[in-house]
Amino acid sequence: MDLATRARADGTRFILAVFVNLAGKPCAKLVPIESVEELQTEGVGFAGYAAGAMGQEPKDPDLVAIPDPTSYTPIPFIRPGLALVHCDPHVEGKPWPYAPRVMLRSVLAEAAEMGLDVNVGAEIEYFLVDKDESGALRTADTLDTSRQPCYDARDVTRMYEHLTSISTAMNKLGWGNYANDHEDGNGQFEQNFNYSDAMTTADRVITLRYLISVLAEERGMTATFMPKPFADRTGSGMHMHLSLWRDGESAFPDSTDERGLGLSSTAYSFIAGILDHACALQGVIAPTVNSYKRTGATATTSGATWSPRHATYGGNDRTHYLRVPDRNRVELRGGDGSANPYLAAAATIAAGLDGIRRELDPGEPGGASTSDSLPMTLLHAMDALAADPVVTGALNSAGADVAGYFTTLKREEFFQWHNTVTPWEVDNYLTAF
Known part of the structure; x- marks a missing residue:
């Protein structure tokens, strides 16, 4: 079952698209269920330098967080209708080598x-x-x-x-x-x-x-x-x-x-x-x-x-x-x-x-x-x-x-x-x- 289908089946209203920087800081954007298909296929963009230790400078292109559907996690006990999904940051279509999740996957x-x-x-x-x-x-x-x-x-x-x-x-x-x-x-x-x-x-x-x-x-x-x-x-x-x-x-x-x-x-x-x-x-x-x-x-x-x-x-x-x-x-x-x-x-x-x-x-x-x-x-x-x-x-x-x-x-x-x-x-x- 893909991310959009699972989220709608759970009654999810918003999804935290999460990644962490090298220091372990959780970074996220709150994505409404109405945009879940776009999140699923295109990810969501961040200014990588603003996120902290991610190997970027202000002049660099967007860091795009691509969700891993297997990590989808409903968390209604935090807020009703809220879910979380862990993401792999990409830059210009390629996995970003400074992303901790990308490193672990390589090892x-x-x-x-x-x-x-x-x-x-x-x-x-x-x-x-x-x-x-x-x-x-x-x-x-x-x-x-x-x-x-x-x-x-x-x-x-x-x-x-x-x-x-x-x-x-x-x-x-x-x-x-x-x-x-x-x-x-x-x-x-x-x-x-x-x-x-x-x-x-x-x-x-x-x-x-x-x-x-x-x-x-x-x-x-x-x-x-x-x-x-x-x-x-x-x-x-x-x-x-x-x-x-x-x-x-x-x-x-x-x-x-x-x-x-x-x-x-x-x-x-x-x-x-x-x-x-x-x-x-x-x-x-x-x-x-x-x-x-x-x-x-x-x-x-x-x-x-x-x-x-x-x-x-x-x-x-x-x-x-x-x-x-x-x-x-x-x-x-x-x-x-x-x-x-x-x-x-x-x-x-x-x-x-x-x-x-x-x-x-x-x-x-x-x-x-x-x-x-x-x-x-x-x-x-x-x-x-x-x-x-x-x-x-x-x-x-x-x-x-x-x-x-x-x-x-x-x-x-x-x-x-x-x-x-x-x-x-x-x-x-x-x-x-």
Whole structure:
């Protein structure tokens, strides 16, 4: 069934035609049902430079968002008659190589050439906040103050209306929401849904962030996916669970595995590839200045940071960069809430596929050493990214120097932050000399 037929059958009145820029910002135009055929056949135009990080200048031709009908999503719980569809940006009739969805599709095509399909699950963590009378950021639930609030039934119950509205929305969409919990930081929550193919999961991450944000605003709160909004609390991750499939069967399990994790040589090589490219990968899956406040944290009020500082792997052990919770998947724990899910999936999959091509071995599961330390700052991560041909290749997979553009933007971001005089500097240096 095509987009127009489905939309009319649902009683849809307006469609948000959505794409995201490299920074993960959702951009959209609201298209009335009367123009759905035009949307379906011709797309809808945007001034690409105005959308943000999309590799365009003001003089460039329109960026035209072409909808992917398979991503059509009715969202009447946001507004009656509203639906959403994810789009692939094109310029002058060709897929735009700076478009995150286009990049992920290119990497998945490489996996398909190797006879592999990739499934991904994503954990979405976020804080619910507002501001006090002085403008300072605070937890929206002022009673959420305990030192170890993780899983606290009372904190969950006070946010019942918000959490259940999101859960109900996910289940109406058929995503299979299976858990909603209070995370380790005061005001921090996580809501989970079933895994799917990599593109569908990335679409759902963007859709879910939108749903959470809009529904939180309706209750007077702000939902933030910022990695580390509070210095003394755990940061928000975007953990990805990845599995490879061949001819409809998982390529990960192997009951003869002598290392004891139940994994195949393909799985171990996939793991080894991710570890080999971990420093560069951090520039994509932890892409903000604030990201490194999360991975660099040494302590939090609850007593743990839950953020990896070294590129290691192990079994069902959350201190590792790559955790193997069972023999069917691997969990990448280095990513955070600021990650663009399309870029994160594309870069991670490319790194793993490189490991398979080169038949890399990750060694024995175990602890960290100084040689596998992750980047300390966004600037270090951009240096690692620029020097890594596999991760840059993933960003450049659709035919442009996206990696060069991306690293330039991120270095500028770092220096904009670095050039800002902070309260910490005033407190420590004002009268120190």
